[in-house]
Structure formats: structure tokens, C-alpha cells
Amino acid sequence: MSIWKRFFIIIIFYNFSCFSQDLYIDTWFSKNCKICIEKEVGISSKLPDTDEYAWHNAHVSLLNNDFEKANYYLLKDSGTNKKVKSIFKGYLMLGLKVYKKAEKHFHYKPLINDKSYNEIVFKSLSDLYFNKKKYDSAIVYYEKILMLPKTPSSLKNEVYENLAYINLTRSNFIKAEDSYRVLLIDYKKGKDSIALSRVYANLGNLYFEQYQDKKAKKYFDSAYVVVKPLRNFQLKSFITHNLYIVSEALKEHKEAVGYLKEYNVFQDSIQKENTVWQIAQQKEAFNIEKKQIEVDKKTAQRNIFIIITVAILLLLVVIYFFYKKLRQKHQQIGVLNEELKEVNALKNQIFSIVAHDLRSPVALLKQKFQVYEPKENKETITINKNVVSVIDSLSFLLDNLLNWSLSQSNLLFVQKDWFPLLPVVKQIEHQYQSLLQEKKIEFTSKDLNSVLIFGDMELFKIVLRNCLDNAIKFTPVGGNIKIYGVVESEFFKLRIQDSGVGIPETVLKTLFELDAQKAQKDTEGRKSSGLGLHLVKSMIELNDGMITIENNPQGGTIVNISILHKIIA
Numbered sequence: 001m002s003i004w005k006r007f008f009i010i011i012i013f014y015n016f017s018c019f020s021q022d023l024y025i026d027t028w029f030s031k032n033c034k035i036c037i038e039k040e041v042g043i044s045s046k047l048p049d050t051d052e053y054a055w056h057n058a059h060v061s062l063l064n065n066d067f068e069k070a071n072y073y074l075l076k077d078s079g080t081n082k083k084v085k086s087i088f089k090g091y092l093m094l095g096l097k098v099y100k101k102a103e104k105h106f107h108y109k110p111l112i113n114d115k116s117y118n119e120i121v122f123k124s125l126s127d128l129y130f131n132k133k134k135y136d137s138a139i140v141y142y143e144k145i146l147m148l149p150k151t152p153s154s155l156k157n158e159v160y161e162n163l164a165y166i167n168l169t170r171s172n173f174i175k176a177e178d179s180y181r182v183l184l185i186d187y188k189k190g191k192d193s194i195a196l197s198r199v200y201a202n203l204g205n206l207y208f209e210q211y212q213d214k215k216a217k218k219y220f221d222s223a224y225v226v227v228k229p230l231r232n233f234q235l236k237s238f239i240t241h242n243l244y245i246v247s248e249a250l251k252e253h254k255e256a257v258g259y260l261k262e263y264n265v266f267q268d269s270i271q272k273e274n275t276v277w278q279i280a281q282q283k284e285a286f287n288i289e290k291k292q293i294e295v296d297k298k299t300a301q302r303n304i305f306i307i308i309t310v311a312i313l314l315l316l317v318v319i320y321f322f323y324k325k326l327r328q329k330h331q332q333i334g335v336l337n338e339e340l341k342e343v344n345a346l347k348n349q350i351f352s353i354v355a356h357d358l359r360s361p362v363a364l365l366k367q368k369f370q371v372y373e374p375k376e377n378k379e380t381i382t383i384n385k386n387v388v389s390v391i392d393s394l395s396f397l398l399d400n401l402l403n404w405s406l407s408q409s410n411l412l413f414v415q416k417d418w419f420p421l422l423p424v425v426k427q428i429e430h431q432y433q434s435l436l437q438e439k440k441i442e443f444t445s446k447d448l449n450s451v452l453i454f455g456d457m458e459l460f461k462i463v464l465r466n467c468l469d470n471a472i473k474f475t476p477v478g479g480n481i482k483i484y485g486v487v488e489s490e491f492f493k494l495r496i497q498d499s500g501v502g503i504p505e506t507v508l509k510t511l512f513e514l515d516a517q518k519a520q521k522d523t524e525g526r527k528s529s530g531l532g533l534h535l536v537k538s539m540i541e542l543n544d545g546m547i548t549i550e551n552n553p554q555g556g557t558i559v560n561i562s563i564l565h566k567i568i569a
Helices: 002-020 022-031 033-041 053-064 067-076 084-093 099-104 110-113 116-133 133-149 152-168 175-188 193-209 213-227 232-247 252-370 378-408 421-431 432-438 456-473 531-542
Strands: 418-422 441-444 451-455 480-488 491-498 546-551 556-566
Touching: 022 033, 022 053, 022 084, 022 116, 022 152, 033 053, 033 441, 053 067, 053 084, 084 110, 084 116, 084 421, 099 116, 110 116, 110 378, 116 133, 116 152, 133 152, 133 418, 152 193, 175 193, 193 213, 213 232, 232 252, 418 421, 418 456, 421 432, 421 451, 421 456, 451 456, 451 531, 456 480, 456 491, 456 531, 456 556, 480 556, 531 546
Parallel strands: 441 480
Antiparallel strands: 418 451, 451 556, 480 491, 491 556, 546 556
């Protein structure tokens, strides 16, 4: 990805998060609020905390993303329509990102069955799926909204803006441009300068993504002209920042510097506005609190002494009770921790001793069988090969067991440095060449040149050996194994892909846990202990990396190893 494309991603995200509209929902709640209609207080004004104003304060709090207060006022309200409340609860859950509960409220049966609520239901469900990034489902409901008779212009504009965003993220530039063109016509008719400048800027982003920098600059210039007389510093900051970037792309450095200066000025203005707004909010909160205190003062004075006395006594009793229980628990936990430390230390010591002491005789036995080469008896040769294979597996298991016990005992020495990836892969390939030839497995590696990995090379070799060993075990005769890499930001993702039997989804979820019940049979019917994968995860984490395993849709398994890297010439 080029540097300009990186800039574009930042621009489009900033654009949508800051300037997307959702005025329809706020207006809809106000239309279902008697206080907003009768007293004309506006959709952003809070009133004293009484039952009469509970619903009004609830939807105002929701508008301000104060979800705790919104829920508090909702519980106090007793007069609002259940269907309206269901929509409110859905948006409350949506704001808290509890999507399942939000969907449940939006699918409230009396609400769904009432056609007069179709517009708000479709809007609510489209918002839900948009926030969940289930864009295909969101598009279905956007299209339903556009098909409704007498859909408000403001709602249509919200739909077109979201459709444009979805198509832009999917690089479907033609559909995105169509949506922006519709918006452009409507905003020009309505003389909505803020919305118009935003659409010009979005069209600039659209052409910038397609490397049509000159055309992009024309639209950014149009946005700049429209927004210039306005006091919307946030939007001005956004547009001047885009102009700075596109001017740099066109190598118009003098203009770029000018726009950068303007951008910095607007950023300072935004900071000042935020400060003023915070002071105003604090003042408003103070006034509301003052009025509430005056309302409750007389009632509170009658009971305050008794309440405080009872509360203190109850608090002391509760504190004493919990202190006593907590002290007992701490004592029990302390004893159990000491016992657990002793057991773990003994376990790790036994594993280390057993693995270490068995390695030497197994290695000697392997050497004896490799030296001995019978000349005539083919049956003996086959038996010896099988014995050597068993000894190899035993030796590999002992190495894993020793390394795992050392890592559990914090005795594993880690020495990190930069090392080339390709020679390490070639070395591991060479070690498994005979097994690969025996099973007629095609092995290929690519995209590994010029890659330096940061970590402990020996530990990384253990990781690759285990991964390749598993790939060979679970790949049938005549299959293939590929090792290749992709760059993801500062990490290099090494992918080991085989055409083997794959992993059941139930096993995949708990693959890195040591559990004999999850053992899986390889192509020769042998069960794997799972120790290798557990060891691999530990080794990767010691190298500040990460490992994930997934099933290949075409069959087999893909192991993804992400680790710090740099590319050399």
C-alpha cells in the first residue's frame, strides 16, 4: 500500500466518524415527546428530575450519549407508548454495543406488526447492522426505506450517505459516486452549506482513492469555497487537511504549506470551542442540580439524621462481616498457593529430568540404527526404517517435553536478534526432506527473500519444526505444503498451508489447550498429544509474536505466525 492510500484510509474514517448524520432519530423521539411538542423546549434541553419530565430527559440523555442517565430516566417513565420505548431501548443497547439485545428490542412483535412504524423499524435495523458492519443486511433495510412512500428527505439523505460510505469502503466507486450525486442535488436545493461541503469533500476522497488527484482537488476546492464563510471549525479543519494532502500528492508544495497552516489554526479554534462548550455544559449541569436540590431539600431534611445513622451502622456491620470473610479467604488462598508452587516446581523438575535423561539413550539408539545397513534382507530394512521412524518421533517428543518444561520453569534462555528468515526455513525443510519424499508431498516456499525476523532464532526453529511436523503428519500422500509470507504493518505474517485433513471446528476453538480428549489422529492413524502446539504458542509469545490456526476453505489447515520484521534490499 502506498503512503497516499494510507492517508486516504485515515481521511475517510475521520470523515465518516465526525460528519455522518443521524438527525432523524433525534427528531423522531422529540415528535413522540409531549414536553418537546407542548413546551417547545428543544431536543437538547434537560429539565428538572421529576416523573413528568422523565421521558424528555431520557431521550435528551440518549442524544448526548449519556446512557446511564438515559436508562435511569427511562425507568422513571411510566406514560410512554411501549412501541416507542422498545425503539428507545434498542438504541440504548446499540449505544452500549450490546447488539443482540438491541436487535431483540427492534424486533418487538407489536412494533414489527404495526405498519405505521415501518419507517422507524427499518431505520433502526439498518443502523444496527451498519454498526455491526453487516453491510449486506444494512443495505436491504436501506433499500426498504427508499421504497417507502413519503420518506422524509432528511432520512433519505442519511441512507444515501451510509450507502455511499459502504460502497466506498468496498471500492465500488461507481455506486458510491451515484449516491453522492443524489445528495449533491438535494443539498444544493436545500442550500445546506455544511452538508454540501461534506459531500464535495467525500467526492474528493472518492477520486483521491482512484488516484485522480486533480479531479479530487477540484472537489476539495469546492468544499473549501462552500465552508469558508461558516463557523464550523471541525469541518474546515477536515477539508483543509484533505487539501494539504492532495496538494502534496500533486507536488504543489507551496499551496500545501498554506493549507497546513490553516488546518493548524482551525485545530486551535476547535480546542477553544471545546473548552467553552465544556464550561457551558458544567454551568448547565450546575443549574439543574441547584434546582433539584431546592425541590428535594425539605423532604431530605426530615429524614437525613435517621438515614445517616442507620446507614453507618449497617455499613460497619457489613464491613466487619466482609473483612472477617476476606481475611479467612486470604489465609486459605495463601496456603493453597504455597502448596501449588511446591507441586508445580516438583512437576517441572520431574519433566526436565525425565526428558533430559532420556534424550541421550534415544539419540544413541537412533545413531546405531542409522549406522547399521543390512545388505540383503529387505524385511529387516523395512523393520529398521520403522524403528528409526519411531525413534525420531520419540526424540522429537522428548525435545518438545524438555523445552516445554524449561519454559514453564522460567529457565529457557531467550536471546533476541535480527536474523534472515529464508535460511531458517530452508534448514527445517532439509531436516524433513526424507519424510516429504516418503509421503510424496510437494513442498514450496515463496515471498521470504530479504525478510529479517526479530527474535530468538533457535526458538523460532522449534516453532517451524513443530508446525512443519504437524503439516506432514496430517497431509496425505501426494499432498502439498506451502510456506509463504505477507507484510501486515510492522508484523510479518508467515503462513504454513497444507492440503491435509483439516481440523474440526470444535477442536479448533481449544486447540492450544493441553487436553488429551482433544487429540486428533494423523493420516497414519496416530494420535497427536497437542504438546507441540502448546509449546509453539509459548515460543511465539516469548518472541513477541502471535499465532493463529484456521481451516483452509480449499481443504487443509493454515498456520499464521505474526512476528516483528524488516525488509532489506
